[in-house]
Amino acid sequence: MNTQKQQEHLLDLQAKARLGGGQDKIDKQHAQGRLTARERIDRLLDPGSFEEFDMFKTHRCRNFGMEKTVFAGDGIVTGHGTVNGRIVYIYAQDFTVLGGSLSETMAEKICKLQDLAMKNGAPFIGLNDSGGARIQEGIESLAGFSDIFLRNVMASGVVPQISAILGPCAGGAVYSPALTDFTIMERKSSYMFLTGPKVVKAVCYEDVTVEELGGADMHSSQSGVSDYAAESTEDALAYIKRLLSFIPQNNLETAPIVPCDDPVDRPSKVLQTIIPDNTNMAYDMKQVILETVDNGDFFEIKEKFAPNIIVGFARYNGVSVGIVANQPAHLSGVLDIDSSVKGARFVRFCDCFNIPLVTFVDVPGFLPGTAQEYGGAIRNGAKILYAYAEATVPKVTVITRKAYGGAYCVMSSKHLRGDINYAWPSAEVAVMGSSGAVEVLYSRQAKAASDPKAFLAEKEAEYHDAVSNPYVAAERGYVDDIIVPATTRARIVRALALTQNKRDTNPMKKHGNIPL
Ligand code: HXC
Numbered sequence: 001m002n003t004q005k006q007q008e009h010l011l012d013l014q015a016k017a018r019l020g021g022g023q024d025k026i027d028k029q030h031a032q033g034r035l036t037a038r039e040r041i042d043r044l045l046d047p048g049s050f051e052e053f054d055m056f057k058t059h060r061c062r063n064f065g066m067e068k069t070v071f072a073g074d075g076i077v078t079g080h081g082t083v084n085g086r087i088v089y090i091y092a093q094d095f096t097v098l099g100g101s102l103s104e105t106m107a108e109k110i111c112k113l114q115d116l117a118m119k120n121g122a123p124f125i126g127l128n129d130s131g132g133a134r135i136q137e138g139i140e141s142l143a144g145f146s147d148i149f150l151r152n153v154m155a156s157g158v159v160p161q162i163s164a165i166l167g168p169c170a171g172g173a174v175y176s177p178a179l180t181d182f183t184i185m186e187r188k189s190s191y192m193f194l195t196g197p198k199v200v201k202a203v204c205y206e207d208v209t210v211e212e213l214g215g216a217d218m219h220s221s222q223s224g225v226s227d228y229a230a231e232s233t234e235d236a237l238a239y240i241k242r243l244l245s246f247i248p249q250n251n252l253e254t255a256p257i258v259p260c261d262d263p264v265d266r267p268s269k270v271l272q273t274i275i276p277d278n279t280n281m282a283y284d285m286k287q288v289i290l291e292t293v294d295n296g297d298f299f300e301i302k303e304k305f306a307p308n309i310i311v312g313f314a315r316y317n318g319v320s321v322g323i324v325a326n327q328p329a330h331l332s333g334v335l336d337i338d339s340s341v342k343g344a345r346f347v348r349f350c351d352c353f354n355i356p357l358v359t360f361v362d363v364p365g366f367l368p369g370t371a372q373e374y375g376g377a378i379r380n381g382a383k384i385l386y387a388y389a390e391a392t393v394p395k396v397t398v399i400t401r402k403a404y405g406g407a408y409c410v411m412s413s414k415h416l417r418g419d420i421n422y423a424w425p426s427a428e429v430a431v432m433g434s435s436g437a438v439e440v441l442y443s444r445q446a447k448a449a450s451d452p453k454a455f456l457a458e459k460e461a462e463y464h465d466a467v468s469n470p471y472v473a474a475e476r477g478y479v480d481d482i483i484v485p486a487t488t489r490a491r492i493v494r495a496l497a498l499t500q501n502k503r504d505t506n507p508m509k510k511h512g513n514i515p516l
Helices: 003-018 023-031 037-044 063-068 104-120 139-155 171-179 197-204 210-214 216-223 233-246 269-273 285-292 337-352 370-374 377-390 405-410 434-448 452-467 471-476 485-498
Strands: 051-053 076-083 086-093 124-128 161-165 168-170 182-186 191-193 228-230 299-301 309-316 319-326 357-363 395-404 420-423 428-430
Touching (some): 076 104, 104 139, 124 171, 182 233, 191 210, 197 210, 228 233, 233 309, 285 319, 309 337, 319 337, 337 357, 337 377, 395 485, 405 428, 420 485, 434 452
Parallel strands (some): 182 228, 357 395, 395 428
16 A cells, blocks of 8 residues: 555544444434534534544454444544643543443543543543443443543542533443532433432332433532533533633642733722621622622532532632632521532632632521431531631631631631631621520520510620620631721732732641541
8 A cells, every 4th residue: 555545544544433333323413412522522622622542442342242343432532632722631422332331442541541631730521421331341341430430539639620421421430420520411411320210210119200310400409419500512511611711730730810800909889788787688699709709700610509608710810719608698508518518529629729719708507407417417517627627728718797606617717727817897706696695595584584585685686796796706816807898809809919829738648537
């Protein structure tokens, strides 16, 4: 074969490989409103930036006539490219080839990519669409899954790992996405579960649909497995692009700083009046966030899961930060099992990747009740405490209103190495709310009083005036300053500038033992 022919031969082989399982399978995928693996990669990466690896890799299985079912690439497209000019390593499972099922060789392709991402310090992105373990292979496939899981764990905290679920993801296959930092699911066309509805019916006698058992809406609002339920593949990919813009390439870098045209000292009239006179009335903490961040641009994570805590990314003077905020507009902003776990995981991600934390506090405490206690509120609440305590990134805290009890300690308090802690004049830093406190302190005297209700109301007002304000905490130095709400943006920007070169460490150890 002369050189010309050799090159034509290569182009032929490439064209054939690009067809995956064949045009009929591609048509079937399109007919279901789903994109192919290559189309997905093309839509995420900068045009022309994708370079494919292992396009000609094939499986080695000879069971069940598999020697006759061989496709170049073996059901997965892997390689690297750029998103907004920054390198990422990416794979997309190709459902047109044996349902994107995971073979020994597919696992090798993924592992190669994981190793490269880790060595070269770039994010690792997986676009999942697979029937799970390649049934014809058996143990080789399981071994492959395990090799991937190991690398997911090794890469954790080294490079950001992001998963999109764009089709089936069942059985043990769910654990690789679960080990990554962020999981995005596409509504209606994706699902994740350990065992499908048929097994659930046989074992638990429960009737449940695929959507109810493992759909994007359920995982994004109830289980917290997914960070976002995307309306479409395009929406899922746009979410990933935006997420990448806020985070660094690896744990040795900081996130990109973007030019900021929003004045750093822009005052906010809204914040002057946002706290209702009645301390038990709700307000929307998202408004506080939007009023203070650059251009009101806030990228929320897990919006639908445990909305009593808000987490997400934003920028102050172009510097990327992780925001954690109690949400008084939902369950009064109380900390419960789900919100504690949501907050803890986000704080730990930011700490892994050198992203400063800005925390807005309005929390009446931990949610009481048997459901919470039986569910391990103590163990789970300890997670957010642990996460804040071990975090060494800059930590800026603003108490807008309530900071009661254990929840005060937990929410990036001075005692957990908060760097700069501010309070608004409306802040109430106390062991508990005044009605609860008076109930404990004066219930006996109230019974003896001529008008118990009036007596308790008077004591409540007394307690509130004495304790539920920021000045006692300020006298002790537990808050660094009491600030005018309108100036919050300027103060946070300054606090972040002050702490930008912060260096703090934890004692040398193999690793801590977070209460899981
Ligand atoms: C081999 C598979 C496959 C698999 C699908 N295919 N899953 N081949 N191994 N796991 C093939 C089908 O035979 C079919 O081939 C093609 O992919 C498309 O599948 P369809 O069934 O036609 O598609 P659809 O109707 O959309 O259904 C998709 C599906 C279903 C729901 C994913 O295929 C399915 O239930 N698959 C099996 C799922 C499963 O039980 N996986 C193992 C889980 S256990 P042809 O040639 O007809 O096109 C597991 C353990 C991992 O993963 C443990 C790790 C620790």
